[in-house]
Amino acid sequence: MNNNLKFIKGLTPTNLSVNTTAQKNASHVLDTTDLPTTRSEAWKYTRVTKIGKIDFTNEASTLASIEDKKVIDTPYTLVFVNGRFSQDLSADSFPEGVVVKPLSALEGITTQEEFEGDIFGALNLAYLNDGLHITIEKNAVVEEPVQVIHILKGDAQLSNFKVQIDAEDFSKATVVQGFFSEDSNNSFVNYTSDIQVGVNTHFTMEKIQDENAGNFHIGTDTVVQDKDSTFTINTITLNGTLVRNNLNISVNGENCTTNLNGGYLLKEKQHVDNHTVVDHKVPNCNSNELYKGVMDENSTAVFNGKVFVRQDAQKINAFQSNRNVLLSDNATVNSKPELEIYADDVKCSHGSTTGQLDDEAIYYLRARGLSKKAAVQMLVSAFIAEVIAEVENEKVKAYIYKRLNERFGWDINPEDFG
Amino acid sequence: MITIKNLHANIEDKAILKGLNLEVKAGEVHAIMGPNGAGKSTLASILAGKEDYEITEGSVDFDGEDLLEMETEDRAREGLFLAFQYPVEIPGVSNINFLRTAINEKREHKGEDPISAKDFMALVREKSKLVELDAKLASRSVNEGFSGGEKKRNEIFQMAMLEPKLAILDETDSGLDIDALRIVANGVNTLKSKDNATIVITHYQRLLDYIVPDFVHVLYDGRIVKSGPKELALELEEKGYDWIKAEMVEA
Ligand SMILES: Nc1ncnc2c1ncn2[C@@H]1O[C@H](COP(=O)(O)OP(=O)(O)OP(=O)(O)O)[C@@H](O)[C@H]1O
Ligand SMILES: [Mg+2]
Numbered sequence: 001m002n003n004n005l006k007f008i009k010g011l012t013p014t015n016l017s018v019n020t021t022a023q024k025n026a027s028h029v030l031d032t033t034d035l036p037t038t039r040s041e042a043w044k045y046t047r048v049t050k051i052g053k054i055d056f057t058n059e060a061s062t063l064a065s066i067e068d069k070k071v072i073d074t075p076y077t078l079v080f081v082n083g084r085f086s087q088d089l090s091a092d093s094f095p096e097g098v099v100v101k102p103l104s105a106l107e108g109i110t111t112q113e114e115f116e117g118d119i120f121g122a123l124n125l126a127y128l129n130d131g132l133h134i135t136i137e138k139n140a141v142v143e144e145p146v147q148v149i150h151i152l153k154g155d156a157q158l159s160n161f162k163v164q165i166d167a168e169d170f171s172k173a174t175v176v177q178g179f180f181s182e183d184s185n186n187s188f189v190n191y192t193s194d195i196q197v198g199v200n201t202h203f204t205m206e207k208i209q210d211e212n213a214g215n216f217h218i219g220t221d222t223v224v225q226d227k228d229s230t231f232t233i234n235t236i237t238l239n240g241t242l243v244r245n246n247l248n249i250s251v252n253g254e255n256c257t258t259n260l261n262g263g264y265l266l267k268e269k270q271h272v273d274n275h276t277v278v279d280h281k282v283p284n285c286n287s288n289e290l291y292k293g294v295m296d297e298n299s300t301a302v303f304n305g306k307v308f309v310r311q312d313a314q315k316i317n318a319f320q321s322n323r324n325v326l327l328s329d330n331a332t333v334n335s336k337p338e339l340e341i342y343a344d345d346v347k348c349s350h351g352s353t354t355g356q357l358d359d360e361a362i363y364y365l366r367a368r369g370l371s372k373k374a375a376v377q378m379l380v381s382a383f384i385a386e387v388i389a390e391v392e393n394e395k396v397k398a399y400i401y402k403r404l405n406e407r408f409g410w411d412i413n414p415e416d417f418g
Numbered sequence: 419m420i421t422i423k424n425l426h427a428n429i430e431d432k433a434i435l436k437g438l439n440l441e442v443k444a445g446e447v448h449a450i451m452g453p454n455g456a457g458k459s460t461l462a463s464i465l466a467g468k469e470d471y472e473i474t475e476g477s478v479d480f481d482g483e484d485l486l487e488m489e490t491e492d493r494a495r496e497g498l499f500l501a502f503q504y505p506v507e508i509p510g511v512s513n514i515n516f517l518r519t520a521i522n523e524k525r526e527h528k529g530e531d532p533i534s535a536k537d538f539m540a541l542v543r544e545k546s547k548l549v550e551l552d553a554k555l556a557s558r559s560v561n562e563g564f565s566g567g568e569k570k571r572n573e574i575f576q577m578a579m580l581e582p583k584l585a586i587l588d589e590t591d592s593g594l595d596i597d598a599l600r601i602v603a604n605g606v607n608t609l610k611s612k613d614n615a616t617i618v619i620t621h622y623q624r625l626l627d628y629i630v631p632d633f634v635h636v637l638y639d640g641r642i643v644k645s646g647p648k649e650l651a652l653e654l655e656e657k658g659y660d661w662i663k664a665e666m667v668e669a
Contacts, residue, residue, distance in 0.1 A: 358506070358508075361506050361508045361511075363469075363490065364502070364505070364506045364508065364560075365508075365511075365516060366467070366489075366491045366494070367466045367467065367468075367490055367491075367493075367494055367500055367502075368494055368516070368517075368520040368576065369491050369494035369495045369520040369521075369523045369524045369527075369580070370491060370516070370519055370520055370523055371491050371523065372491070374519060374523065378511050378515075378516060378519065379508070379510075379511065382508070382509065382510025382511045382559075385510060386510065
């Protein structure tokens, strides 16, 4: 067994019913692969060596309540602590057309079988604690979102957690995901999802990352879109020491719309890395990507966005933008938007900007009587509001502003930004 | 109200103000004219608290306080207002929100309660009417996509909202058509009282038909080199600044 992965020794292989080929391949990856170093292109700016030095365990744990560990108030909430299903804290009935099952209750879990050297994906499968499978049934239009909460609890916990969503044809639904931690340090949630978006289906994922400083979050969302579908994911990162989000979207059917938005507001030594891939394989689709970040103190943001437009994928409109504001001389951004276009009749644009707040604007606001702090808050919130506005659910939006106010000592009224 | 004595200021080691003196009393309107590059906007910026300048000599007393020691925002809260020559565009920040914050910060500074939403909206209606500013503009992002004239009108709208003790208007008339000019002047005149004062910086005596000054000053090469009654403005417009240069050489 590999040296870098000594932490695996303290863990028990999954007892869920995942298929044996996938398990075998995952074990092989774990036996033969090191944790990535900054020499590998995909991890150039994100150092994970610290993860390799922690002796992780995975303990069953629970909470008295999730009062301050939820994004929204809804009866349709499911709770996982250290990757394990918390039945007591979870709903047992769901809106019509929504079927929810913990993975531990399933006979035969279908997943990817190849890992292509992806050590975190392999780790997630081989040591999968639990997760859930959500089916949005064909033709179901679900107004109230389903909320999935994951909580890291205790020190040096490793949670391997998976969410599978099957949004069947002609359905419409939203899933809100909230990632939190409690009394946790050096803990690590290693998350994956498999999301299937059916024909003419509208599916939205609102993902809020709010683990405390001292913890790690690495996740991969894998999305496949069928024809005429709209998929939207908004990823808002509010806290956490090291966060890496991989988002892989395959647009397999024509006439699809894909919206991927991200916001991150970082301070202290936070490090947040968003790696996104949108793969346009077929013609007549739109994708819109907007990631915006504000970095204070010693924080770092990494953005790598790839858009592929395959040879047959004519008439694609693909827009991608990453914009960052640095509030401190010690904050860093590494931004790399990439377009790879093999078709000739397409409309694509991408861009990346990183800068400071406009001094002239700060002076203007101060000359009207705003304190420097109020002026900065106003400019930062105006900047980030553009991406938060993409969040469709008002309650989720309210949570985001509430947490920004708490973390940055602001007093933003969300209504000011509609 | 404000007393400027022997003010010297540099930017990047270049002397811009070179011993400027000016006194403005409550109830007065002063006009400052002068050629391009004389230092008019520099003076306005220094009074408003822009930090890029180095003050090497002199003093500014604002109602008994050392203005140069005050933070930019405290100057505003104490009643100093600058209508900018080139108002900045601030995308995403709505005019109304920022004005409400500005008014409340001023109130807090004076130990008063925040303005109620109802009173605030009534104030917005009253003052936007005064300067004939479209209500839509009032709630849009600060100056974003505004025409030159709309930006100037927005400055006067903000002035009306904040009711300053001392207003400095830096070329607010430039780029305004005659109707807009009348509206802006009307705004200024309506707000005029025996307790406040106005400094208008302008190149055109036309404005001074509407805002009648008590004094006209010529700012030339970093100093006030000539002061006189309102007729001086006419003379300057007719004869330019060369005769003043000549007078200075003689002296
Ligand atoms: N940031 C700066 N850096 C260098 N020089 C500057 C700067 N700002 C102003 N100056 C110089 O200071 C001098 C005075 O400029 P100021 O803008 O005060 O003139 P003004 O009298 O307002 O002119 P105008 O009538 O054209 O508005 C000019 O020579 C100008 O080039
Ligand atoms: Mg000027």
